Amino acid sequence: xxxxxxxxxxxxDPTRREVFERLSSEGPASATKLAASLPISxxxxxxxxxxxxxxxxxxxxxxxxxxxxxxxxxALADMTxxxxxxxxxxxxxxxxxRRSLG
Amino acid sequence: xxxxxxxxxxxxDPTRREVFERLSSEGPASATKLAASLPISxxxxxxxxxxxxxxxxxxxxxxxxxxxxxxxxxALADMTxxxxxxxxxxxxxxxxxRRSLG
DNA sequence: AGCGTGTGCAACCAGCGAGTTGCACTCAAA
DNA sequence: TTTGAGTGCAACTCGCTGGTTGCACACGCT
Numbered sequence: 001x002x003x004x005x006x007x008x009x010x011x012x013d014p015t016r017r018e019v020f021e022r023l024s025s026e027g028p029a030s031a032t033k034l035a036a037s038l039p040i041s042x043x044x045x046x047x048x049x050x051x052x053x054x055x056x057x058x059x060x061x062x063x064x065x066x067x068x069x070x071x072x073x074x075a076l077a078d079m080t081x082x083x084x085x086x087x088x089x090x091x092x093x094x095x096x097x098r099r100s101l102g
Numbered sequence: 103x104x105x106x107x108x109x110x111x112x113x114x115d116p117t118r119r120e121v122f123e124r125l126s127s128e129g130p131a132s133a134t135k136l137a138a139s140l141p142i143s144x145x146x147x148x149x150x151x152x153x154x155x156x157x158x159x160x161x162x163x164x165x166x167x168x169x170x171x172x173x174x175x176x177a178l179a180d181m182t183x184x185x186x187x188x189x190x191x192x193x194x195x196x197x198x199x200r201r202s203l204g
Numbered sequence: 205a206g207c208g209t210g211t212g213c214a215a216c217c218a219g220c221g222a223g224t225t226g227c228a229c230t231c232a233a234a
Numbered sequence: 235t236t237t238g239a240g241t242g243c244a245a246c247t248c249g250c251t252g253g254t255t256g257c258a259c260a261c262g263c264t
Contacts, residue, residue, distance in 0.1 A: 005116055008110075008113055008114045008119070009114055011110055011114075012110045012111055012113075012114035013251090013252080014107055015252080017110070020188070021188055021191070024188050024189075024191050024192040024195070025188075025191040025192070025194075025195055026195070027195060027199075030210075030211090031210085031211080032209085032210055032211080040252085040253065040254090041253070041254065041255085042210085042211085043211095043212090043213095043253080043254075043255085044252065044253050044254075046211080046212080047251090047252075047253085048252085064261075064262075065209085065210060065211075065260060065261045065262070066210065066211085066261095067210085067211070071188075071192060073185075073188055073189040073192045076185040076188065076189060079181070079182075079185060080181075080182050080185055083175075083178040083181060083182055086122070086123055086126050086127075086173075086175055086178065087126075087175040087178060089123070089126050089127040090126040090127070090173060090175045092127075093126070093127055093128070093129060097129075115221090115222080117222080132240075132241090133240085133241080134239085134240055134241080142222085142223065142224090143223070143224065143225085144240085144241085145223080145224075145225085145241095145242090145243090146222065146223050146224075148241080148242080149221090149222075149223085150222085166231075166232075166240095167230065167231050167232070167239090167240060167241075168240065168241085169240085169241070
């Protein structure tokens with residue numbers, strides 16, 4: 001499992017989220033394919049896909065000379081787990097506080 | 103409700119997450135207080151708190167001349183909601199795909 | 205064989221953002 | 235009233251990163 005930092009960093013960029021959402025809802029696609037419907041160059045998309053890959057949000061699979069990327073929404077679990085942990089710490093502190101106040 | 107972008111951007115920085123976690127688990131604190139136990143300057147912390155505030159992750163409350171910040175973990179809901187939506191789109195696509203394959 | 209499409213890689217640019225220092229202001233307490 | 239701690243604001247540095255262009259390479263197809 002990658003560091004949570006790479007995950008948060010990957011999701012911080014709107015273009016990256018857009019790409020990730022497309023791969024999730026419309027299925028696997030190549031960098032060139034994605035670039036066709038986005039206002040930036042293929043190389044820019046490629047960089048984003050690399051970042052998403054390093055964050056575990058996407059997987060590569062080459063078919064012939066084409067490289068397709070698929071979304072791995074399961075990777076989002078790390079992020080929601082972090083949120084749940086922080087939220088738990090917060091409610092826990094409230095509980096302790098309330099108890100100490102009688 | 104702030105834009106999801108401000109939320110993701112706010113959480114992308116490790117220092118900001120650290121600050122947010124501290125406020126969640128140890129209760130409200132001022133910028134000066136936080137700076138005492140972190141390796142960066144008070145002004146840097148202050149900037150981070152401003153970002154967190156604009157993302158709705160934190161609230162200001164001045165007591166005398168001191169300004170205390172409290173965590174608002176409920177703001178994390180927007181993030182988890184986004185994750186849930188993407189995940190739902192993904193499973194939905196799988197379902198449709200499976201159905202079309204008989 | 206040769207054309208065309210898709211990838212990979214590198215250099216480059218511009219802006220943003222995290223952090224710093226410095227200073228002015230405010231207000232509580234002696 | 236003076237001292238000092240807490241805050242606000244501004245200017246500056248500097249590394250990172252999203253985006254670009256350019257070119258070389260690989261592979262499929264006719």
